[in-house]
Amino acid sequence: MKTYRIAAIPGDGIGTEVVAAGIEVLNALAGREGGFELQVDHFDWGGEYYKKHGRMMPEDGRDQIRDHDAILFGSAGHPDIPDHITLWGLRLAICQPFDQYANVRPTRVLPGITSPLRHVDGDELDWVIIRENSEGEYAGVGGRVHQGLPLESATDVAMFTRPGVERIMRFAFRVAQSRPRKLLTVVTKSNAQRHAMVMWDEIAAEIAREFPDVTWDRMLVDAMTMRMVTKPKSIDTVVATNLHADILSDLAAALAGSLGIAPTANLNPEHTYPSMFEPIHGSAFDIMGKGVANPIGTFWSSVMLLEHLEENAAASRLMGAIERVTADPDFHTPDLGGNATTDKTTAAVIEAIRGAND
Numbered sequence: 245m246k247t248y249r250i251a252a253i254p255g256d257g258i259g260t261e262v263v264a265a266g267i268e269v270l271n272a273l274a275g276r277e278g279g280f281e282l283q284v285d286h287f288d289w290g291g292e293y294y295k296k297h298g299r300m301m302p303e304d305g306r307d308q309i310r311d312h313d314a315i316l317f318g319s320a321g322h323p324d325i326p327d328h329i330t331l332w333g334l335r336l337a338i339c340q341p342f343d344q345y346a347n348v349r350p351t352r353v354l355p356g357i358t359s360p361l362r363h364v365d366g367d368e369l370d371w372v373i374i375r376e377n378s379e380g381e382y383a384g385v386g387g388r389v390h391q392g393l394p395l396e397s398a399t400d401v402a403m404f405t406r407p408g409v410e411r412i413m414r415f416a417f418r419v420a421q422s423r424p425r426k427l428l429t430v431v432t433k434s435n436a437q438r439h440a441m442v443m444w445d446e447i448a449a450e451i452a453r454e455f456p457d458v459t460w461d462r463m464l465v466d467a468m469t470m471r472m473v474t475k476p477k478s479i480d481t482v483v484a485t486n487l488h489a490d491i492l493s494d495l496a497a498a499l500a501g502s503l504g505i506a507p508t509a510n511l512n513p514e515h516t517y518p519s520m521f522e523p524i525h526g527s528a529f530d531i532m533g534k535g536v537a538n539p540i541g542t543f544w545s546s547v548m549l550l551e552h553l554e555e556n557a558a559a560s561r562l563m564g565a566i567e568r569v570t571a572d573p574d575f576h577t578p579d580l581g582g583n584a585t586t587d588k589t590t591a592a593v594i595e596a597i598r599g600a601n602d
């Protein structure tokens with residue numbers, strides 16, 4: 245029997261509620277599937293930890309989770325703490341040193357879910373957005389000087405390296421190649437950003453030669469927003485920079501029905517460090533403690549976690565269970581227009597896992 249060590253970092257707000265639900269579901273799955281078990285270690289890092297200790301995670305925090313097989317993350321954010329502290333102090337403090345350079349965001353209209361786009365269902369909207377997660381506009385290069393003086397200035401430099409662009413392009417072409425349509429759109433802005441984005445385009449064309457069976461095209465990010473809304477079926481796999489994909493994937497989550505459903509994986513594809521899985525929503529303090537947070541984004545992220553561990557049978561059993569549950573409006577939480585609680589939806593998914601014969 246294989247034992248996987250999972251580091252659970254629920255964080256703040258509804259992060260604590262959805263990660264608890266995610267662990268319950270993962271344990272039910274390990275029990276149903278056999279062959280593996282989970283050892284889950286909980287870490288209470290985040291905004292509350294910051295209020296007590298003046299930092300989002302302990303100094304040796306990364307050492308504590310370095311040898312885990314995967315990280316299940318909730319959300320970091322606190323109404324009293326500036327966002328750049330919560331983000332750089334925890335999520336990015338894990339993503340960057342663990343070289344989780346590929347952020348993968350599947351988007352699909354699940355059964356029973358209504359897209360705000362008329363007549364669009366899972367046949368027409370089934371995408372994977374790949375976000376460069378280690379450099380670009382969020383590289384952290386820049387500075388702020390002369391604060392409080394008329395001369396105050398600040399820079400954020402978008403930094404792109406050839407190895408960084410090559411590896412994300414290669415990863416994206418591989419994902420596109422693994423999907424039935426073998427179709428990749430490279431998002432760019434090389435008309436206005438005439439240095440780094442031109443290099444981005446050139447490297448895309450170079451890597452494309454390694455994947456003759458993948459059809460690819462290039463699209464300016466502004467035009468891409470229109471294409472996502474007007475021709476969703478023309479899109480399959482997408483690769484974009486850190487900033488561009490950040491924005492496009494929120495649009496994608498909204499088009500797929502709710503922020504509460506969307507999952508993401510921060511992958512270190514070489515498995516040198518653990519990868520991290522999380523719903524894309526934030527702490528949502530407005531609904532915290534009410535028991536109505538939609539746990540589906542965390543469940544779908546858990547599917548990605550299982551795929552990363554190559555527990556493919558368990559991953560597809562969980563995805564099947566999620567789809568059976570979303571198909572029934574009785575189990576829709578309020579963000580989807582229903583009145584189910586987090587617990588009710590979680591129990592339904594566990595029931596579907598236990599009942600599934602496939």
Ligand code: ATP
Nearest residue numbers: 320321503504525526527528529530536537538579
């Ligand atoms: P943060 O600052 O941590 O990003 P936020 O509250 O600004 O958090 P989100 O949590 O991403 O932003 O979400 C915005 C809104 O969407 C929330 O206020 C909430 O009403 C809704 N929402 C997000 N996630 C969920 C969920 N899982 N279930 C139900 N509603 C959700």
